[in-house]
Amino acid sequence: MRRLSALTRAELDPTRRLLLNAGMYSLAALAVPEARQPQSEPPPVTTREPSQAGRAETEQMQTMARVFAEAAQLHGPDHLRTALAAYLAHDVSGYLQASATASQHRRALSGAAQLTLLLGTMCAGSGADALAQHYHRTAAQLAAEAEDTATYAIALRTMSAHAHDLGHHTPAVLNLAERAAAVTRHTAPIIAAYAQAHLAVVQAHHNKHAALTALTTAERLHGLADAVPGPFTHYPAGALHYQRAQTLATLGDRAGASGALTASLRLRGPGERHARTLTQARLAESLLAQGHLEAGLTHWQAFLDECPSLRSAPVTRRLDAMRRLLQPHSQHRATAQLLTDAAIFR
Template sequence: MPRTPNTQLTLLLEAAGWSPAPFTAALRDVAAEQGLTLNVHLTTVRRWLEGAQPRPPLPALILECLSRRLGRCLTAHEAGLTRAPAQLVDPAWEADPLRKLLHLTHAELDPHRRALLGAGVLTATALALPPHGEGPAASGGQKYPGRRTVADDVGQLQAMAQVFATSADQHGGRHVRAGLAAYLAHEVIPLLHRPPPTRVHQGLRSATARLALLLGSMCADSGHHAPARHYHQIAARLAADADDPTILAIALRTIATHAHGLGDHTPAVLNLAERADQYARHAPPAVRAYTHIQLAVLNAHHNRHAAMAALARAERLHAQADAEPGPFSSYPAGALHFQRAQVLATLREPTNALTALTTSLRLRTETERLPAALTRARLAETHLRLGHLEPALAHWAAFLDAYPTLHSARAGQRVTAAVQYLRPHQRRADVADLLERITQVVGPLR
């Protein structure tokens, strides 16, 4: 079949002032930021211009290159990189958040579309925000028949957020992700399209932002980072639309945390954490501690003094916080010390990081099974780096006790890391026994 030339991509390259050679170089640079090595040459780019469709993750990388160069967020349709009749999700901030949420949650419930959602690459342009103080456009879309929404509906959504958050903390996000997506698609979105009083409408949007944040974190915990990014961005838009700076601060902090977890420590991510902290300036102390500790984590990659100052400030704020329960009103002490350990590890203070992780594990509650297990894994890794093999084995053994009840890609990553740490010591009988147990619990790992 003869190919149809991709005139859209050709025009975008012309607008960017790029011939195939500099475009290829820029593409390789963006791939390197993601830890990818591309086998892309001038002939490859020419084939794309002639109409060949690049395979994932190349479309996302191409869009990232061109978006950076042109200073705006491009879609796959604009660049001629998809033959689908309509884009699954519009990544632009300006897109209607409820429409995006509806498409995403329905895709979550369709195994084929859910696989497509998980195929993306997290890119820096997705972190772009509108100018400070610029409000989002009002959402339109489908109207649902039924009674008017009332204040009790907001309370119900907040109660369900607690249920889903507790379940994810106990067993990981993967096993409750579809349930939360179905709840959003079939219960929450219809509420938002019924005529409510203005104040109730704002409360509904704010409560929906909380649920979208939870779903995004469940996707990240499942290893599906592209949909996680979309849900987090939707939450930020809904919080801004609801005039809720506290939830907006939490959403921006979550986006920065997600990017950091994927290895992005750039000034752009630090700037996002700073924006989160600005929005949290009038929030309760627990939320301010939550945003400030992320400033410490990110500053540790850039400025030691700033990192330690932010860490001290976060700890003072946490000491002032009330013990109000709830996933968006409290910040567990175990989480604070876990991130303290992250700061200290980045600053190359492994002994102090070990102390912080030990404190974090001690402070974990019974409902924090997944965080406690991940803390144990980090403790084992830190002990081994310091040459403490026996305590490392003890923590890994306890981690494996919890592992079968966890449905989490993060837990799986820590198992893979354990094998890598232990293989140099596999001639020891106790290490060989633990490696054999890992094989029995998880299956063979490379």
Template sequence: MSREPNTRLKLLVQAVGLSPAQLARELRVLAAEHGRSLSFDRSTVQRWLDGTQPRPPAPALLLECLSRRMGRPVTPQEAGLTRTPAVAVDPAWEAAPLRKLSQLTGAELDPTRQMLLGTDGFSLAALGMPGLITSSSVPGPPASARPDASRSGLMRVDRMSGMTLLFHAAAEKYGGQPVRAALAAFLAHEAIPALYSPACEHSRSALSAAAQLTLLLGNMSADSGHDRVAQHYYQIAARFAVDADDSATLAITLRTMATHAHELGHHTQAVLYLSEQAVSHASAAPPAVQAYTQAQLAVLQAYYDPHAALDSLARSEHLHARANGPPGPFTAYPASALCYQRGQTLSILADRSGAVNALKTSLHLRTPDEHRAAVLTRARLAETHLSIGHLERALDQWQAFLTAYPTLHSTRAARHLHTLQKQLQPYQHHHTARQLLAQAHLLGPQP
């Protein structure tokens, strides 16, 4: 049977200046970014142009590749792709955030649609922010036109804030995946109805609380390996923060987006710009929030300007010394986390001895409530020790990591397990390394 050529896809491919062979090569590279090995070639792309429908995950990879080339999100309809593997969520920042959150949490709680979440990969094109986010002051109507919640509404806001602390603590103890559905349910059944209710509608405190809960759900999605879904939640959280005139939560959200991109190996100018915007929006926030954003800016600047990175790190440490906010994920910045960022920055600057010392201090300062962070810090310390030839010290940290690994359900931890297996392969004749490789193999597949 003859097929109708996909003219829309052909025009897009021509617009970005790629031949079928070049597009196939870029798709293979993109697939590798997401841990996949796919055998796209010129003939594969040509079949799609001739009208054959790409099979998952090809549609998502095609859209991301074209989006990166175009510098903006490309929709499935624009590319002539009638079947895509993800839940239909508007990728634009400008999409109504409450409606978008309802769509996503509904899919999280529906077994028939849940499997469709997270099948799209991370999108660099989605990092581009609209003017209402990038302006130096968060725009909005005059304060008199932004009523706060009524008495009953404030009670609902108080519940939302209390649940933020509980969900954050649970994710730190168990990882994001086991807690994600519970938070999605709370948002769907409690937070979203609250935002629609007259008691909370347009309330700044309700919107801020919703922004923080949504940001936590984004973190849990990222920790579950659902990176594109996490990006959707981050966008929603940022929009809620803008509508709430909450520059501190907006700064934290933008910083989190930059951190997420960096953890996936992206440190482009767009990611650096996110960090810069986070610092800008944090300028009037408490010192803890300012320190939090400056520390991540230092990490990204380390790829471009070592002196600027060290200056930002020094500012972060100075601000942290002045911080005295109450405990909480949006009010405090633990010294252990700041030391971890110092370790990351120094590692990028090739000061691995300094990075080891910073990570050791971070690990020493981790509290029992920072279980997940401590496990990930051990893995990073092991990798840094090995990079400077400290095999025995690395093996000690890897052993502690493997002992704690089964207590977490975290994609970040799984990535470190994958790194362990790759890094210790050359040392498999070493008795302890061989034992650790065997233990790691029981916990997860070989890389």
């Protein structure tokens, strides 16, 4: 709680925020404590604060988590990071210090863990990877303290996915993905599917059979899950197909990856704008790798059309990849025009 308060307050100071952003990402920091098993009801938590943290406050945190998650998908994370940090620094920190029963305090910790996880993901989307890691780790510890197994599993999965996105495929990253999947034995099927799908992505760098087994498990669990709206209770089918594409691409099945990305694109809803844009770029890359330049250009054009409205490090990385991959084809007229159009995004 002290670390969360210090980090979020530093976020609100422009000078200190620059220092936070300058930190170095560390694979050693992927180690996080085990979640505690639920205990019998302990005595009430009391502090010197006169305020109370009850159902209204935890419901407010759930609403804010949904609002911030939806806004990040529609507009990218850069515009929202400061607002979420301010909410955590001022309102949520107060809720965590307020007097409450033990169960109320655990619910407040759980809500804080989810909001902190969202803030970490926004920081990763802004390119502040070391700071994102601090927030993700803090979220995992808050979830462990709250005895919230589902949020704890999501935090472990998020940390592993962040490392993978940065190009790390080490045993430490795999271990974190395996821990997330193991924890979900005690969660709803949708959380287990979410963890298993990422496990498949990471396992593809280590063990083909294990990767395909995890992918099959994810698809089976997803089929058993109830659709409950919310950033921590819903795993869209489009996202599952995206992880399937990542797994197949690593295993060398380019045609299968393209098919999975096509399915992912078809299933992306209007609220998944950021994810849909990245899927367009990935599909274009996959098609070009199979020699389908014209088809790839169609998807890259769709990707480029969304870029003015989305600011994020993943979008920038896909722009850089597009320029690099298309440069050998720059004599092709349509390719040259696309590269010219992309020149304004620097």
